[in-house]
Ligand SMILES: Nc1ncnc2c1ncn2[C@@H]1O[C@H](COP(=O)(O)OP(=O)(O)OP(=O)(O)O)[C@@H](O)[C@H]1O
């Protein structure tokens with residue numbers, strides 16, 4: 001079976017080359033102090049920075065405008081038990097401690113409903129969400145207490161889906177209502193949602209958002225910059241000429257670097273999660289095996305992109321500049337560290353151009369258990385991008401000189 | 403077929419154009435297995451371009467290249483070539499913060515067949531520096547490690563692009579010894595240089611390359627015999643008056659005056675030297691010295707190209 005033998009030998013030699021490349025990259029990297037330091041210190045600093053700046057302001061209360069049109073019972077002797085008042089009180093009206101614990105601040109809206117629609121009023125006044133208790137609601141609730149066939153008592157929630165917090169506020173209202181349903185009414189009371197629903201990240205805080213985002217930002221930055229500088233440096237030092245004249249294959253070389261960047265991405269993730277946890281109490285709800293997939297294919301996406309860039313821009317300085325002019329806009333525009341939802345529509349479209357958007361969405365939705373179901377699409381896109389960019393990058397990399 | 407097998411390298415009508423610039427023009431050559439071949443030429447002659455095409459790392463415009471009996475245009479054959487050649491690029495630096503040993507181990511892993519790293523270190527006499535990081539080696543030692551790296555797979559054919567440029571004369575001589583040692587092991591060496599002394603000392607055959615064209619190929623002696631003309635008889639003297647006198651006396655032998663103010667006569671015919679001496683003695687001319695000189699590759703270069711070859715081993719060129 002000589003055929004068989006050469007085949008196994010081939011695989012063995014190929015693995016040996018990949019191993020040799022990866023190990024030498026690891027040693028080089030560990031010995032080059034600054035690269036090591038900055039790769040690891042970067043996510044820590046960024047999480048601390050963004051966590052403090054945005055985390056603090058975001059912790060402030062959500063301002064919920066409400067409109068109680070259910071006013072005819074004011075002055076009634078059942079006033080205190082009037083369901084409309086009750087729900088407002090349960091949402092923290094006139095009770096700052098309760099309001100704060102719910103993260104809400106209630107503000108009474110004054111809307112000339114005869115001349116303007118709720119939606120227009122919200123638009124004109126930049127109001128993200130509005131709770132409307134329609135007239136007759138309390139009566140409807142009371143009616144359904146005694147009459148099982150009475151129609152549902154509906155409460156209306158208007159919101160602008162471009163605000164992340166819309167869904168948070170909605171879920172707060174929802175929870176309060178459910179509690180009331182169970183505790184008091186034992187009737188089907190529902191929140192009527194006007195306008196379309198958006199992906200719902202219950203209880204998301206900024207730190208939940210920034211930790212996975214920053215992990216992927218760091219991975220994208222360090223893989224791209226690291227890979228581009230390595231390729232151009234190797235080209236200038238004649239190492240690529242030697243590789244080109246040796247049995248080493250382009251894909252083996254690319255793979256070993258992809259492998260190495262995957263290893264560092266694990267370290268970056270662990271470090272970031274720890275920082276978020278120690279400083280801000282970030283809770284990683286699950287450690288799902290598929291997260292490894294995000295790290296692997298994320299690293300491959302950016303390593304592949306780096307190969308594409310260094311294929312066309314050959315001088316180190318120019319290649320680094322080209323990489324920077326991709327990495328920085330991507331960092332801010334992709335919604336990795338500032339939620340895409342708070343951006344105007346066209347910016348949200350722009351965000352979706354960047355690979356980092358999908359990669360960080362996948363990681364984020366996986367890290368927060370409640371949103372795991374939302375991870376599948378970005379995960380699929382991440383895997384696709386990883387395979388495509390890496391393959392294209394390896395194929396178009398040309399060792400043979402013109 | 404056996405004809406091809408005898409040769410390590412066969413090149414036919416190789417052409418390389420960079421846009422309008424013709425870097426290599428219709429180059430043809432055959433290099434026997436086991437010999438040291440040197441490409442001698444000034445900066446920009448096309449040495450690196452040519453050697454890189456032979457190594458299979460640069461695309462050619464046209465022509466045929468057979469290395470160790472295999473065609474570089476066929477992918478499978480090129481893959482086989484890569485396993486049995488060694489290369490030292492002109493500008494080469496291996497991993498800066500890996501040690502000599504680690505670097506050799508790294509390059510060894512890129513190949514299937516290896517010779518022990520200790521043997522390589524001993525070959526280039528880097529025993530003392532085995533655990534020193536590459537960036538801390540001197541220029542000469544870096545180059546020597548480069549040669550060792552080109553040998554990790556025990557290649558049959560080694561390409562060395564300017565292995566001694568930038569080295570001091572002593573380091574250069576040490577490198578020559580290493581290269582001679584490789585020949586003794588039966589390896590074929592293809593090197594480029596712009597030091598004529600290097601070509602003369604090392605090479606079995608020299609190809610003089612200029613503006614992308616081979617002016618001639620042969621052993622150093624052959625080239626000298628062919629193009630260098632006869633030996634030169636140089637008569638030295640101290641003053642203009644004597645010079646004129648000598649000039650007149652030797653007029654029938656076609657005297658020339660060189661830059662140093664000496665009279666130079668070409669010793670084309672047998673007995674020229676004794677004739678010069680006799681004539682000078684008869685006329686009692688107070689010359690200070692008579693020497694004879696064999697033409698060098700320098701002279702050949704001058705004859706072939708009409709230009710002076712830039713560097714000799716003494717005038718140091720920096721990297
Ligand atoms: N990549 C390239 N693109 C365009 N022109 C090139 C390229 N590489 C080399 N040349 C040109 O081709 C000619 C031959 O260059 P080459 O490097 O082969 O010379 P060389 O003999 O190796 O010179 P040196 O002794 O300086 O190394 C030069 O005129 C050079 O400017």
Ligand SMILES: [Mg+2]
Pocket residue numbers: 449450451492563
């Ligand atoms: Mg050169």
